[in-house]
Amino acid sequence: MDRLQKYIASMGYCSRRKAEELINRGHVKVNGLVVKEHGKKVSGNEEILIFDKPLVNKNTQKVYYALNKPRAVICTVRDPKQRKTVLDFFPRTQERLYPVGRLDYDTSGLVFITNDGDFANIITHPSYIIDKKYHAQVRGNFTKHDLQTITKGVVIDNNGLDFKTSRCQGRIVKNLFDENKTIVELIIHEGKNHQVKKMFDALGFDVLRLKRLSIGHFEMPQDLRVGQYMALKPKDVKKFFGDYQQNINDNSF
Numbered sequence: 723m724d725r726l727q728k729y730i731a732s733m734g735y736c737s738r739r740k741a742e743e744l745i746n747r748g749h750v751k752v753n754g755l756v757v758k759e760h761g762k763k764v765s766g767n768e769e770i771l772i773f774d775k776p777l778v779n780k781n782t783q784k785v786y787y788a789l790n791k792p793r794a795v796i797c798t799v800r801d802p803k804q805r806k807t808v809l810d811f812f813p814r815t816q817e818r819l820y821p822v823g824r825l826d827y828d829t830s831g832l833v834f835i836t837n838d839g840d841f842a843n844i845i846t847h848p849s850y851i852i853d854k855k856y857h858a859q860v861r862g863n864f865t866k867h868d869l870q871t872i873t874k875g876v877v878i879d880n881n882g883l884d885f886k887t888s889r890c891q892g893r894i895v896k897n898l899f900d901e902n903k904t905i906v907e908l909i910i911h912e913g914k915n916h917q918v919k920k921m922f923d924a925l926g927f928d929v930l931r932l933k934r935l936s937i938g939h940f941e942m943p944q945d946l947r948v949g950q951y952m953a954l955k956p957k958d959v960k961k962f963f964g965d966y967q968q969n970i971n972d973n974s975f
């Protein structure tokens with residue numbers, strides 16, 4: 723057990739003196755209650771909030787992985803139905819890993835896994851426009867005209883409200899006439915629930931398979947097999963932070 727101010731300092735949040743000040747001013751809560759005494763001891767199992775935000779250990783090394791998610795795997799930390807999750811592909815470690823954003827249970831491809839909330843926020847926050855590339859295998863003959871329609875934006879249902887998708891890029895990758903299927907590439911930056919499937923559905927096409935190939939500048943390497951993961955290079959991580967700052971600057975015009 724450590725005194726609260728020592729514990730806060732040991733998490734790399736601030737100095738012990740600064741922690742005492744925060745406690746004096748009533749900015750620190752332990753298990754939901756404001757603590758003002760300096761003698762308070764904590765074990766580390768309590769929920770500690772500073773300015774109503776969870777105290778996280780800033781000394782923990784940040785990690786960033788790219789996983790090639792298989793189909794039939796859920797993109798959450800835990801599943802009440804005991805299905806396989808994206809974290810089952812990683813050794814159990816001290817780091818609290820979690821997936822960045824969601825891919826559907828039956829969608830495969832690129833998912834970032836990290837313990838860095840700032841990174842996750844950049845990738846998932848709608849105001850940071852980050853393209854995501856998908857390959858969809860759809861039933862039927864998807865024509866150039868269909869491609870024009872879908873890339874101009876279509877209306878999909880979003881939690882009971884109509885949502886018009888933004889203009890996006892796309893191309894027909896392959897026509898599998900014999901199998902009555904088409905493989906279509908779409909690059910979108912929005913991330914509404916089941917967005918790609920709903921966009922094809924708006925034109926009357928069923929998506930048989932869906933795979934994500936890239937997020938922003940990061941293309942999943944072709945030799946990263948399904949179920950395998952790799953650490954992102956520091957320069958790739960930095961580029962996301964850099965591009966994000968760029969977006970903020972762009973938004974200010």
Ligand code: URA
Pocket residue numbers: 824825826827829915916917918919920932
């Ligand atoms: N769009 C979808 O419909 N599903 C996904 O998993 C990702 C994007």
